[in-house]
Amino acid sequence: MSSKTVSKALSILDVFTPDRPAWGLRDIARELEISHTIVHRLLKTFEEEGYIFQNPETHKYELGIKFIQLSNTVEERLRISDLINPIMKNISVETGESVVFTVIDNEEGLFVKIVESEHQVRFAESVGKRGPLYIGASHKVILAHLPDEVQDKIINQGFLDHAPQLVSKKSLLETLEFIRQQGWFYTAGETLNDAAAISVPVFDPKKNVLGSISVAGPSYRFTKEQAEKVLPVINKYIDKIDDIFSKVFFPSRRDYLLKNIT
Amino acid sequence: MSSKTVSKALSILDVFTPDRPAWGLRDIARELEISHTIVHRLLKTFEEEGYIFQNPETHKYELGIKFIQLSNTVEERLRISDLINPIMKNISVETGESVVFTVIDNEEGLFVKIVESEHQVRFAESVGKRGPLYIGASHKVILAHLPDEVQDKIINQGFLDHAPQLVSKKSLLETLEFIRQQGWFYTAGETLNDAAAISVPVFDPKKNVLGSISVAGPSYRFTKEQAEKVLPVINKYIDKIDDIFSKVFFPSRRDYLLKNIT
């Protein structure tokens, strides 16, 4: 049994996003349908512990720098700065484009690390951004390598609502099959309007997908032909990356996801 | 009144550090002197929400990638990637050394952002690291500009215990006075054995210290003479940095600290 109070408290953290980083007390209460009294107590608790602060001028609440600290502990554990980052930098230098490390977390993809290319406008702020697994090469490549049951679950849950604007379920499943065959995938303008990317899956020792490595650039320049040229560079390093995760436990809700299906 | 359950829960997060990122259930219970039953329930709650995961092989618990996501929300709010980072990069390119942005949080200094110089072995993993304000140029420069009462409190609390290995309180106070006069400070081998740094304070619109900007390099090369050469470069940009924080609320326990004194 888990703690209801703490669950409620943690649900508060989720309302803070880059798009909406500052919230009024009563706004949070309405959003989560919790009494504002409770939200108030929880916010004050977070504040005491350094996790959330109230802007004295606007009276709104915001996440605190404590998360920068904790995030670092996670990144160190994942060996991002010392092992993954150097490889990503190599790929970036050799291809001249930006490199993105994406990870699966609870039916969504999460950008965990981005190495920007030297000669390029930086991407819209994206580390820490979450999104559904059926949009963008970095995410589709992950979805393609998940077990069928998980794919079904994910597609049936969120995908069908957005289907009209996108493609049919059948066509998506065909794409996923194609990705599995090919081992990589290229998309343009899916995650960001004017960006294109080529992605390759990353596996753990048990051959389960855990994320993907992408090389991305502006659509006008980074065409499919261009993208295919960088493929050998990615492939040169992909085994090393897989190798890192044969030694590092991966702290995401992936196992959770896999377990709840089988 | 704040929530006891949530306070307890949050205190668990603090045990996870880069030095000790994985903990057994009962280890945490002992460390925090909480019944292991409670720790277990709280850990499971964190796990459900994606904040903590149990390594299935070692059975130990670790922080999850959710913190990478939340950390990004904070960094965006602080305008780190889009405003601070470019300035730090400029300083790094023009000096050829690494640049560190340090921030005050609850009587401690916290490394919030590090831009590594191209031609250098990277620093020991340090973003997210906390430390007492009386060690290292980046931290001392902050301490020097805090109100006297706060200085006293901080020095009397932690400093005197370490005093034997360090300097006398009197000599520290003289150093702080000197820093205030000079406006910058250089140290070698304090935070890291073989690293040296020169630091300049960063202020908010009300002229309260909020952090510092440092240029750092390996001790053997980054002598005091070398350091003084980079000073003009830092000073060239320091107003811009102060300016950023005239528009951005700073979510740390600094106000808390200042308020509890006066």
Add this chain to the structure above:
DNA sequence: CCTTTTGGTTCGATAATAGAACCAATATTC
């Protein structure tokens, strides 16, 4: 000037938490 909304507080009924006592399964010790 009146109304609405804001962040914040009080307090008794109630529902969630605490933790001793209990597993089974590994490690550790001898």
Add this chain to the structure above:
DNA sequence: GAATATTGGTTCTATTATCGAACCAAAAGG
């Protein structure tokens, strides 16, 4: 390899912290 200690995990009730309606004063909004 039998005995012991320690691990993560669970159960259950007395207790206690949480919940939330009703309540502020202050600031926006009309």
